[in-house]
Amino acid sequence: MAATPLPSFSQLRAFVALCDNQHFGEAAASLGVSQPSLSQAIHTLERRVGGELVERTTRKVLVTPLGESLLPFAREAVLAAESFSQAAANEGASLVGTIRLGMIPTLAPYLAPVVLDGLSELLPELRVELREMTTGDILTLLEQGRLDAAVLAIDVDMQRAAAVPMFDEPLVVLVPADHPWAGRTDLRTNELDAQNLLLLDESNCLRQETLAICQHYGSHPPVAVAATLATVVQMVAHGSGVTVVPEGALRMLGDSATYAVARFRQEGGTAPSRRIGLVHRISTSRAEEFEALARVLTDLVREAGLPLREVPGSGHQDAGPGREDRAD
Incomplete structure (x- = not known):
């Protein structure tokens, strides 16, 4: 069985931001990206994991059971990457x-x-x-x-x-x-x-x-x-x-x-x-x-x-x- 391609940092960060804000516009603004770019990152990530991560409604975004189960791992990965970047910038x-x-x-x-x-x-x-x-x-x-x-x-x-x-x-x-x-x-x-x-x-x-x-x-x-x-x-x-x-x-x-x-x-x-x-x-x-x-x-x-x-x-x-x- 072929291994699932690893998600990119930008996809994981988009997913975490969307779960936290529960709104595409607000999540995109928090990341400083366009809403279409955010939507594309989420769609790509959903294809990678083989399921819907968020449910899109007229007012806000709801996280699916699959999304809830994967969110802690995505969050830890994003936090670790940000800590790595900060440590590198501060030279330890x-x-x-x-x-x-x-x-x-x-x-x-x-x-x-x-x-x-x-x-x-x-x-x-x-x-x-x-x-x-x-x-x-x-x-x-x-x-x-x-x-x-x-x-x-x-x-x-x-x-x-x-x-x-x-x-x-x-x-x-x-x-x-x-x-x-x-x-x-x-x-x-x-x-x-x-x-x-x-x-x-x-x-x-x-x-x-x-x-x-x-x-x-x-x-x-x-x-x-x-x-x-x-x-x-x-x-x-x-x-x-x-x-x-x-x-x-x-x-x-x-x-x-x-x-x-x-x-x-x-x-x-x-x-x-x-x-x-x-x-x-x-x-x-x-x-x-x-x-x-x-x-x-x-x-x-x-x-x-x-x-x-x-x-x-x-x-x-x-x-x-x-x-x-x-x-x-």
Whole structure:
């Protein structure tokens, strides 16, 4: 039996782009080719494999069962070829070229400036393309190869992704300025049960981190009220309830007479926090490079004085609000 001719890189790349965009026009635009060229590449690939890979409808493209079964192999081949080209262009150097970096919305407003400014100074040959999006979207784009890595809270289930732990970020409670908890530093997690606890919507990982703190819901079950942290903060300031925020977010909120902060007591040596890490594809050939980048980013966070706690086994020291010196 004659061997099936190997597909070309352009055919595989066209197939992956079409599956990701589910639209011929958008897929062609993403690749910088004409729509007829894309269609021809797909037709040729379908002839090679002996079956229909996509079903063409009036509104969008549907991937057939055969296409679904072959897509992971096509994607890995395209990602490997792109990694090869990038490594060749960089002549094997680490932390140079372009990196497409995702970051979650509850972290980006105060971490993105630290990352962009710090990396431009420390690694001038590294060009960062930053994209802010929710955890689910980040993991999808990572799998599709449309992001290289991402900084997010890694206390979530991840498939086909690896995480390099960076630091633990303390969580605090934001309350109205006249709330009895204002200024407390000994708050117990179960005290949240009796409060009107405001949450972000289900697309945001901070919602799950907040629910994990709660022991019971009592008579005031948590309520999802907004898609952005800024909106939840405004609702707290106007007396609608309390909310849990990353301590680093206090920097972006600035001074306000309309809200106050309550901190959790240390129980068993720790207080509620979320673990931040650098996430990348398991299959990437740049794992060592991303581990180095995670160390650089952690140092930048520390030097910026953002609150962080040591990840057990990392050898890093804790840093608190306003600390500007580097912990060795």
